[in-house]
Amino acid sequence: MEDVRTKRKADIASDHRLLVAKMKLKLKKHWTMGRTISQKFNTAFLQDTNKLNKFKIVLSNKFQAFHDLVNGEGTTVESNWKGINEKITSLCHEVLGHKKRYQKEWITVDTLDRIQKRKNKKAAINTSRTRAKEAKVQAEYTELNKQTKRSIRIEQCKYVEYLGMTEEKAATRQLYNTTKKLAENYRKPNRPVKSEEEQVITNTEEQ
DSSP states (O other): OEEEEEOOOOSSSOOOOOEEEEOOOOOOOOOOTTOOOOOOBOGGGGGSHHHHHHHHHHHHHHHHHHHHHHTSTTOOHHHHHHHHHHHHHHHHHHHTOBOOSSOOTTOOHHHHHHHHHHHHHHHHHHTOOSHHHHHHHHHHHHHHHHHHHHHHHHHHHHHHHHHHHHHHHHHHHHHHHHHHHHHTOOOOOOOOOBOTTSOBOOOTTTO
16 A cells, blocks of 8 residues: 545534545465476586587487487477477486575585585485494484585685785775875876987987
8 A cells, every 4th residue: 555645624513534645456366386497507518618518419419319219210300309309308317406595696616516415415314224334324414514614614714805905905996096086186197208219218309
């Protein structure tokens, strides 16, 4: 409700007050069960050389097998495009994985790899059938969890230091420009005098 104002009431014995208001209706979104949510792949892994090489190898293998099918008879443009889309999607899902909705920009590829390994260890703990195997995987998960948290703290500190240095350089540059402006120190650079043949003149007589 917005723009609510009171009006003068009639000159009678009444406790009613006249109001004028503007109402705004808002429809609630209704999510259907059949709606699919598009997820982005974690392309930051391609910055790592090992991940990039693995991506290229798997891509070459998948498209080599698909190329043999395309050369066969009875293929159409729609079927080819569907096959290419499925191959690329499965490749990205296998090598890159899905990107989280809120992913910190300072997390590097190595830390993302450790996080993925920690997630796999957690899944292995839940699927362990014997107590001995569960205890072994739990110990590995604990050690990997310590390494992951340590790596996250180090990268976060580096990122904060980088932001501090960037702000310090920007502040120093701004301070220099402000001081120069207040001092009205706009000196022109001293350039050498050249002749018509583009030779530097050093003697005063020649100038």
